[in-house]
Amino acid sequence: MDSKLIDVAEGRAKIRVYSGGNGQTMLFLHGAGGFLKDDPFLKALMSKYRVYAPLLPGYEDSEGADRLRDMLDVTLHSYDVMDALGLEKPIVVGHSMGGMIAAEMAAVAPRQIDRLALIAPAGLWIDKLPLPDIFAKLPFELPALLFHDVEFGTKLMTAGQNFDDMEFLNDFMIMNAKRLGMAGKLLFPIPDRGLADRLYRVRARTLVIWGDNDRLIPKDYGEAFKRQIKGSELVIVPKAGHLVGHEQPDAVLKALAKLG
Amino acid sequence: MKFTWFNLMPWPYLPDDFREKHHSVWVDLPSSLYDPVRGHDVYNTYLDQLEYAETLGYDGIGVNEHHANAYGLMPSPNIMAATLSRRTKKAALVVLGNSIALYNPPVRVAEEFAMLDVLSGGRLVAGFPVGTSMDTNYVYGTVPALTREKYAEAHELIMRAWAEDEPFAFNGRYTKLRYVNCWPKPIQKPHPPIFIPGGGSVETYDFCIENTYTYSYLSFTGYLRAKKLMDGYWERVSKANVDQSPYRAGFAQTICVGETDQEAERLYAEHVNYFYNRCLHVFPGFADAPGYRTIKTLQAQVLSQLTRASLENLATLTWKDLVEGGHVIAGSPATVRDRMKDLIKGLRVGNIFCLMHVGNMPDEKTRHSTKLFAEQVMPHLRDMWPDFAEDDRFWIHPMSKQASARKSKMPAEVA
Numbered sequence: 001m002d003s004k005l006i007d008v009a010e011g012r013a014k015i016r017v018y019s020g021g022n023g024q025t026m027l028f029l030h031g032a033g034g035f036l037k038d039d040p041f042l043k044a045l046m047s048k049y050r051v052y053a054p055l056l057p058g059y060e061d062s063e064g065a066d067r068l069r070d071m072l073d074v075t076l077h078s079y080d081v082m083d084a085l086g087l088e089k090p091i092v093v094g095h096s097m098g099g100m101i102a103a104e105m106a107a108v109a110p111r112q113i114d115r116l117a118l119i120a121p122a123g124l125w126i127d128k129l130p131l132p133d134i135f136a137k138l139p140f141e142l143p144a145l146l147f148h149d150v151e152f153g154t155k156l157m158t159a160g161q162n163f164d165d166m167e168f169l170n171d172f173m174i175m176n177a178k179r180l181g182m183a184g185k186l187l188f189p190i191p192d193r194g195l196a197d198r199l200y201r202v203r204a205r206t207l208v209i210w211g212d213n214d215r216l217i218p219k220d221y222g223e224a225f226k227r228q229i230k231g232s233e234l235v236i237v238p239k240a241g242h243l244v245g246h247e248q249p250d251a252v253l254k255a256l257a258k259l260g
Numbered sequence: 261m262k263f264t265w266f267n268l269m270p271w272p273y274l275p276d277d278f279r280e281k282h283h284s285v286w287v288d289l290p291s292s293l294y295d296p297v298r299g300h301d302v303y304n305t306y307l308d309q310l311e312y313a314e315t316l317g318y319d320g321i322g323v324n325e326h327h328a329n330a331y332g333l334m335p336s337p338n339i340m341a342a343t344l345s346r347r348t349k350k351a352a353l354v355v356l357g358n359s360i361a362l363y364n365p366p367v368r369v370a371e372e373f374a375m376l377d378v379l380s381g382g383r384l385v386a387g388f389p390v391g392t393s394m395d396t397n398y399v400y401g402t403v404p405a406l407t408r409e410k411y412a413e414a415h416e417l418i419m420r421a422w423a424e425d426e427p428f429a430f431n432g433r434y435t436k437l438r439y440v441n442c443w444p445k446p447i448q449k450p451h452p453p454i455f456i457p458g459g460g461s462v463e464t465y466d467f468c469i470e471n472t473y474t475y476s477y478l479s480f481t482g483y484l485r486a487k488k489l490m491d492g493y494w495e496r497v498s499k500a501n502v503d504q505s506p507y508r509a510g511f512a513q514t515i516c517v518g519e520t521d522q523e524a525e526r527l528y529a530e531h532v533n534y535f536y537n538r539c540l541h542v543f544p545g546f547a548d549a550p551g552y553r554t555i556k557t558l559q560a561q562v563l564s565q566l567t568r569a570s571l572e573n574l575a576t577l578t579w580k581d582l583v584e585g586g587h588v589i590a591g592s593p594a595t596v597r598d599r600m601k602d603l604i605k606g607l608r609v610g611n612i613f614c615l616m617h618v619g620n621m622p623d624e625k626t627r628h629s630t631k632l633f634a635e636q637v638m639p640h641l642r643d644m645w646p647d648f649a650e651d652d653r654f655w656i657h658p659m660s661k662q663a664s665a666r667k668s669k670m671p672a673e674v675a
Binding site: 065069135136137138141173174176177178179180181182183184185188189190 | 287397398401403404405406433543544545546548549550551552553555558559
């Protein structure tokens with residue numbers, strides 16, 4: 001996996017991009033948590049595709065978060081990133097918050113994106129199914145929300161360290177404040193920035209992928225996306241939570257193959 | 261020295277098993293714990309206490325703003341200040357304050373504060389807090405990472421609304437107004453004294469220094485723990501090359517005065533325990549929404565203050581721990597005098613926010629402590645800063661003659 005910093009929008013942002021693999025070109029947009037160390041899902045995607053995975057400002061050493069205040073800013077920033085990378089009609093895949101951004105991109109400029117995969121995307125709100133408030137969770141509470149297999153998830157998130165270790169916790173809190181500070185501009189206090197009003201514009205062949213046991217954004221939201229994006233297909237992956245690509249990478253790859 | 265008698269207005273009827281049964285005293289506690297009928301007496305008792313404090317010679321009486329909080333029952337401090345304005349004559353009305361990032365448009369704050377200043381004949385002290393994360397982000401929904409930018413813009417708008425004599429257009433990022441036209445305007449010129457509550461960020465120190473505002477540290481953990489933070493502030497003041505007037509700073513302190521040290525413990529221990537145990541039971545996940553603090557502040561600050569362990573620690577503190585640790589200054593008038601001198605000199609503060617109603621303290625005990633402090637402690641602390649006796653930049657400038665609230669006459673009396 002390669003990793004480098006690139007200038008975006010004439011230096012208005014400077015962001016880190018992970019890339020690697022061979023195959024069709026794919027732009028992958030991460031969720032609110034960013035990437036894990038040696039992210040296993042990213043690796044799985046790189047086994048089949050030529051993947052470009054940019055980090056939003058505020059994540060790791062990507063800079064330029066101050067000028068990104070709302071959904072439109074982030075949507076246009078993501079197109080700026082595509083330009084900076086010289087990508088032409090990549091398969092656009094987004095997970096969670098990244099799925100929300102990918103869906104916005106496809107709705108705002110529908111002729112720019114032909115193939116789209118939304119993996120447990122945020123962006124809709126159903127009153128009868130209010131989502132848990134991830135901004136009011138303590139670190140040790142997160143794995144139970146994010147994973148079907150909580151023990152596996154805890155290990156993955158802490159990489160062998162421990163949320164009771166003060167030093168690890170301090171570092172985690174600072175990184176988390178940067179990441180979720182940025183994410184909050186799209187997701188706080190309710191992860192709805194009007195996407196439902198714009199989904200009718202999406203023209204891309206769209207795949208919606210959901211973990212059967214997603215406790216953060218339940219799979220009913222997948223049904224809602226499927227209903228609102230014309231011709232889209234919903235794939236439910238068994239034995240997976242919100243981080244479906246980390247828990248069941250093979251099943252997700254198999255689903256993505258449907259996009260051709 | 262300026263002493264402001266402050267009432268947080270806590271709900272005094274939280275059940276004994278509150279901590280065990282409830283997630284947090286703030287943000288998501290069920291409002292079924294509140295009883296509006298009892299609340300009628302609670303509000304009126306607390307307001308009477310504030311008025312009583314004026315009669316004893318406190319320089320100011322103070323209220324503040326919290327939302328969905330069982331230890332702070334004033335979502336609108338301006339309503340409280342308005343009732344006080346009609347029934348007091350001398351005391352500063354210290355409103356600490358209006359969380360200006362929350363008002364849409366923020367001109368509302370300029371208008372209401374101007375109303376209070378006019379109603380009270382120029383006795384308003386205007387507080388402009390950023391607001392806690394619990395209030396501003398979780399309960400009022402402001403996006404954490406945008407809170408400070410929104411605050412800065414609101415501040416600019418309010419100050420201009422007070423300063424300008426002609427309507428003007430304001431093209432802000434968060435507020436766009438074609439006609440900013442503040443009616444009424446405050447009595448105090450160029451504006452009422454401004455107090456900024458802060459929690460140790462360098463940006464806020466500098467903001468106060470640049471604008472000649474009073475930096476107010478409102479903590480419940482007492483003066484001993486505040487030393488490091490206030491030293492940081494004064495260091496910044498020195499670097500800025502401005503005077504070191506102690507009126508540049510204020511500090512909130514829980515104070516309990518009895519006839520003797522023993523009486524203080526006997527009278528007040530259970531109420532102090534109620535406050536530090538039940539009222540401060542805040543779920544740490546609400547303490548600090550990601551993005552609310554700047555990364556610079558996070559890196560510089562003791563995150564452990566926000567951990568569950570430290571909050572749980574508070575609950576297990578005994579009267580002895582709390583008094584020795586300086587969370588609470590308590591004892592006989594002589595004991596309290598000595599410790600207050602340590603506080604005032606140690607933190608170099610010209611303003612004390614006296615937290616004298618504590619937790620579920622009943623009215624008569626509150627008045628007892630308030631009176632002892634006014635009569636036997638305050639007079640000995642008045643002239644702690646003789647070199648700055650003439651410094652009136654940070655306090656109110658009321659009208660010399662104030663209108664009185666007249667009682668309506670009955671028809672018979674008219675005849």
